[in-house]
Amino acid sequence: KWGRHWMCPVKTTLLQPSKAAKMAELGAGSLLTGDPAFNYQEHELNERLKRLYPAVNEEETPLPRSWSPKDKYSYIGLSQNNLRVHYKGHGKNHKDAASVRATHPIPAACGIYYFEVKIVSKGRDGYMGIGLSAQGDNMNRLPGWDKHSYGYHGDDGHSFCSSGTGQPYGPTFTTGDVIGCCVNLINNTCFYTKNGHSLGNKLSALSFCPCLSFQPNLYPTVGLQTPGEIVDANFGQQPFVFDIEDYMSEWRAKIHSMIARFPIGERLGDWQAVLQNMVSSYLVHHGYCATAMTFARATETMIQEDQTSIKNRQRIQKLVLAGRVGEAIDATQQLYPGLLEHDPNLLFMLKCRQFVEMVNGTDSEVRCFSARSPKSQDSYPGSPNLSPRHGATNAHLHNTGADSPTCSNGVTPTNKNKSHNKYTGVSSASASSSPSSSPSSVNYSESNSTDSTKSQPHSATSNQETSDSEMEIEAEHYSNGVTESSTRIMNGTYKHQEILQADDNSVDDSCSSRQLCGGNQAATERMIQFGRELQALSEQLCRQYGKNATHKKMLQDAFSLLAYSDPWNCPVGQQLDPMQREAICSALNSAILESQNLPKQPPLMLALGQATECVQLMAKVRSGSCSFARVDNFLH
């Protein structure tokens, strides 16, 4: 019970399911103790760490959360969830010194890292040292004595920088004092605080505190030397005494103004040309023909691609986004003969999508049977030829997606607005990350798809701790957004439940029900036939190019839709979401552009991708400013 109670807040705050799973693992200790206060503290900790270090990817570089029970000298004892450290040696002389390191090193992506230690008792002599050390440093020492270690010592207030002799640094500290250690990975310095007051770092003449120059990973470290010494760590479990966020804000402002004032060189004209080219090529790439033309005219620049070519691409993209994949394939084959023949993978993807759209009832091959949308059938005769009436179709499509031309038709009128909003949200998210589908956007869409289906109210209830039945736990688990493979494994168990669930909600369903292939018998038959063709194509490709797991899975997923009475509301139902068309659409667009010897990515996206990569690289090479130079800070 605690487990579930505990997972609820995590789920609402952390969108990434894998992280949630991680939290569960980390929280294992708390499950045993069942201490609600501790759970609350854990929650506080996660919130605070997320706020302080938003750039840190904890899957790669976890943040320190407690002292490590493994990475310590034997004279050190830990308690209170590994946050309290006490000395249990003889404490005769400096040879009895003992340290403990935190569980993880400080990730460079923090930019600025801070932790505090409260002196619970100064013990016999108060020889406490607070600081940093590297992995592998001798633990039978106080921080600061060895290479790559730094410490501020309570007995004399000296700062030790990888040396047995300290420099006069600050006041002494004793029982009741709160000592903080701040690592600035931007200018590679560190300073200490006492009771919320910065004791300062560099000075002109004397360098009291270290320049952390090039360093291996540093761990928060505390060292004790005489009996009775007890200290408590605060890695973010509680509010810090020192206003670290204020300090960070100064550096954030510094770096932002540095970026804003970054010199772009003498040739201002060239700079402008580059910018114009980026905008123009972006518009052209996505086929915003008229806008691109106007832009070109206003800025007196040239467009590389022929206008007709842009319009053709635009038309094909619109067809895909409207769910008329069959027509899109025809148009592509007609306008760019040989393209799909040379790229069987793409063709297969398109065909799979076409099958999904048939299920959806949007593909023209089934749509022409449907009586439900005579108007669109009217406006589209089903002929792949370029007819004069096609303009009308385009106009119609254009209207539906006025805000964002890539917008697809909504599934149902009632859902339209909602899915539209979601769509734009996701598209911007995927735009900001590199084009190879980022995990976060996929996860997002997964949870979205469940939201938009009828299970939403149900899973919403299961989010609240009131519901207890096992079934609902599973439902919750599912809505949490499990990865695709696990979904498939659990398919069998789900199936039954999902049907039940669908039955439960059948009252709601009946009103705005979406039916297979638009509910038309002939269309269904056409779909089944198409499915067989698709299966044949798959087998043919298999013979020709050998087995392809991706294809197999794609096909399997598509066919799985038929296994459910309500495909829109099933574990693989997200395929039917209009925004799934986007990926295939951009793949097709890129393929066409490549075939025309044009770049398959617009330079703007390349630049964005490069910037994102650079920031990640900065984190890898331990350049702290990356935390304040994140790309999304500059995308409004």
Place this chain on the structure above:
Amino acid sequence: DRLVVYLTNSTLKIIYSVLRLICFYAIEKVCYAQVISTCTFIDSDMKNAVIGNNRQKANLIVLGAVPRLLYLLQQSSSSLELRTECAVVLGSLSMGTENNIKSLVDCHIIPALLQGLLCSDLIFIEACLRCLRTIFISPVTPVQLLYTDPTVIPHLMSLLSRSQHTQEYITQIFAHCCKTPEHQTVLFNHGAIQNIAPLLISPSYKVRMQALKCFSVLAYENAQVSMTLVNVLVDGEQLSQVFVRMMQRDKPIEMQLTAAKCLTYMCRAGAIRTDDNCIVLKTLPCLVRMCSKERLLEERVEGAETLAYLMEPDIELQRIASVTDHLVSMLADYFKYPSSVSAITDIKRLDHDLKHAHELRQAAFKLYASLGSNDEDIRKKITETENMMDRIVSGLSESSIKVRLAAVRCLHSLSRSVQQLRTSFHDHAVWKPLMKLLQNAPDEVLVMASSTLCNLLLEFSPSKEPILESGVIELLCSLTQSDSPALRVNGIWALMNMAFQADQKVKVEIVQALGTEQLFRLLSDPDTNVLMKTLGLLRNLLSTRPHIDQIMSSHGKQIMQAVTLILEGEHSIEVKEQTLCILANIADGNTAKELIMTNDDMLQKIKYYMGHSNVKLQLAATFCISNLIWNEEDGSQERQDKLREMGFVDILHKLTQASDPNLCDRAKTAMQQYLA
């Protein structure tokens, strides 16, 4: 004629404008109405001619354009455009040199513009305010002009709601024209706080900034304003919290610094406790940051001065500041201007450095003085800072009076340390420049310097000897004749310290130099402090038997008179106690005793004080009697008899039963003299 002069050194454009102007006058004299339509044209031309050109501005002023423009401005019959143009041209003229502003003020521009504010047109009001703002922020404008007409301030308050521009200009005028407690009261009484507080969250940075500056000048040493400020809410938030937000590290430095000043003033005025988090954890660290090398020189000066002011009375703040960001060593940098690098590389930089060098040094001295005023450890830290004592010594003889004053303040603060007096003060012979400083320095420096001298003359100070030899007594005696009570106190205080356990020679010298007349004048000084120190001096002079007898033999009569006078007068317990102690000292002399014994009136007084309700006075009086009846001295028997007759034994007997153990012991000792 004037025109000819100007033809030689002005540009064609200005000649053109001037000619037009003259034509304009000529025509206007004939018929004002006919030229009214061309006025706008001429004026806007004039406007373009003067913008950004100080010489042309001066030319126009000399030619008498200002009265003309003012005339047009005040004519309610002129069109609003014309009047606005006039205000704009005047605003442009006021942007020039200080001389321009002087001439404008001499032409009574301020009342005219203030009058203009009564108009309803916002554009016109803004133009007038812009011009007024420029005039009032100039140092040559007498700020009193804002307050001469009592209707002006309320009207300005009412204009605050009109636009962001009026807000900016008016708050800026207030911020510059609030220089005295009276100004603060006037603004306060007209609702400055309620009217300006909402501007702190204005969308315009300039408005926020000027509003903040207003509060800093309003709150300065003003308890009434400060007490009101803490209770003001802006958008549901306490004002102090708004100030704290303005001190966040990503805010512009100017804003952080001014917000810190506001909180400092509120704290010093008693509206915020010194242990409040917004002072300890926000204001103080913010001000320390302002002292760092990264800040501009002006900011460092202001930061240090404000910080010195903030922590002056509070030892805890001094302790915190002394460990924050290595403030003590950070301040050492203040003395490195102009730096040797700047002198070589960059003339402009050198000029800049030179200009601020004095300010930086005096700010650092002030801050050191404040830091070291209470805590011995901090004083030690300060004197151990690189070349600190040398810097103070050279600061004492600097040309800038501000630096000298700050340096002596710093020295004074450090001189409270016994250890420093014994070591670094002596090693660096600080008394030499200090003595030099005491010759014909202004009063404020004298007060500090003489106060420091007092400490240097303490008996354990090794500097005492050389100071004595340098002929300080004359100087101190002259100080006791000063009009300033502070100087009189310091003078007599120093003499008192000097006389403590001093040689006979020194004591005689003091008495001679001071003169009994002056001594008695000081004994009737209206300042209690002076009186106390003078009594202290007398007490120190009248110690050890030979000294007592010698001084009493030459000045006995006057001293006894003075003592009588004080004992009869209306004085505090402390004063009377001190006087009785003097009497006790006199009673300890061999020959001096007789001065008391022969004075029945005095003996009655002693008797009276032995029965006084205050234990301290009883004790001092008993001391006196005990000295008189002491056995082993000549004539003790007669004295004992006489005093017995006067009934002293009964009193002593009673006092042996006193509850105060000291008094009881003393009385018992005295009784034993009779028994022996």
